[in-house]
Amino acid sequence: MQGAGSVVAPVILREIFSSIQGEGPYVGCRHLFVRFVGCNLACAYCDTPREVPMKCRVEMKPGTGNFVTIPNPLTPEEVGVLISGLNVARHHAVSLTGGEPLLNPDFIRELIPLLHGAHRGIYLETNGTLVEELEAVVDLVDVISMDIKLPTATGMEALWEVHRRFLQIARTKEVILKAVVAAETPPEEVLAAAELARTAGSVLVLQPVTGRAPEESPAPAELLKLQARALEITGDVRVIPQVHRLCGML
Ligand code: SF4
Numbered sequence: 001m002q003g004a005g006s007v008v009a010p011v012i013l014r015e016i017f018s019s020i021q022g023e024g025p026y027v028g029c030r031h032l033f034v035r036f037v038g039c040n041l042a043c044a045y046c047d048t049p050r051e052v053p054m055k056c057r058v059e060m061k062p063g064t065g066n067f068v069t070i071p072n073p074l075t076p077e078e079v080g081v082l083i084s085g086l087n088v089a090r091h092h093a094v095s096l097t098g099g100e101p102l103l104n105p106d107f108i109r110e111l112i113p114l115l116h117g118a119h120r121g122i123y124l125e126t127n128g129t130l131v132e133e134l135e136a137v138v139d140l141v142d143v144i145s146m147d148i149k150l151p152t153a154t155g156m157e158a159l160w161e162v163h164r165r166f167l168q169i170a171r172t173k174e175v176i177l178k179a180v181v182a183a184e185t186p187p188e189e190v191l192a193a194a195e196l197a198r199t200a201g202s203v204l205v206l207q208p209v210t211g212r213a214p215e216e217s218p219a220p221a222e223l224l225k226l227q228a229r230a231l232e233i234t235g236d237v238r239v240i241p242q243v244h245r246l247c248g249m250l
Pocket residue numbers: 039040041042043045046047048098099100127
């Protein structure tokens with residue numbers, strides 16, 4: 001069902017569903033999630049399934065947990081039709097999430113104009129590393145929620161420079177910066193994240209590891225100390241765990 005003249009390749013999606021936004025300053029808001037498959041990074045703590053699904057799960061009645069499965073891949077037009085039946089207007093935003101949604105910039109460019117009606121528009125959840133891909137879609141996005149990948153949490157090399165370039169492109173939009181902090185996260189990495197937030201003029205959310213063994217997360221006193229030190233650098237630093245996990249939601 002590709003649209004007339006459309007040359008965008010269909011993509012494989014994992015699921016489309018309605019739940020609360022579980023991370024960051026909009027925690028608790030109702031979002032309609034479109035979850036893409038695949039990622040350009042390989043974080044040590046990643047719990048995103050790696051297998052490529054033959055079918056996309058779609059929650060036809062938002063929030064009920066009753067899914068139907070639709071064969072992959074899907075065109076932007078097919079996703080637009082599916083989402084138009086999911087009461088978009090009752091949602092704070094349509095959240096493009098993953099994996100890493102920016103692996104599919106052409107698809108996203110065609111999809112977003114088909115997603116009308118959410119109160120705050122389009123909310124992009126990204127790992128903040130695909131600069132050119134963001135440039136290709138940034139005019140269509142309303143909120144950019146970017147993970148800062150701290151080297152000790154991801155087990156990868158530092159990504160500060162690419163994050164800086166990404167934020168240069170993102171700065172015309174509302175930007176939310178989040179960093180997962182674990183028990184072993186060095187304060188220097190949190191302070192570097194605070195510097196990034198100061199430069200970007202955005203909120204910094206410190207997200208303690210949630211839903212794992214308690215010892216994997218920083219102790220409460222340590223979290224408060226990290227927040228206090230980050231607040232010496234930038235004005236808005238919040239400690240917010242992954243609330244959807246605490247509630248047992250998707
Ligand atoms: S960026 Fe996200 S999806 Fe990609 S590997 Fe890291 S945690 Fe997993």
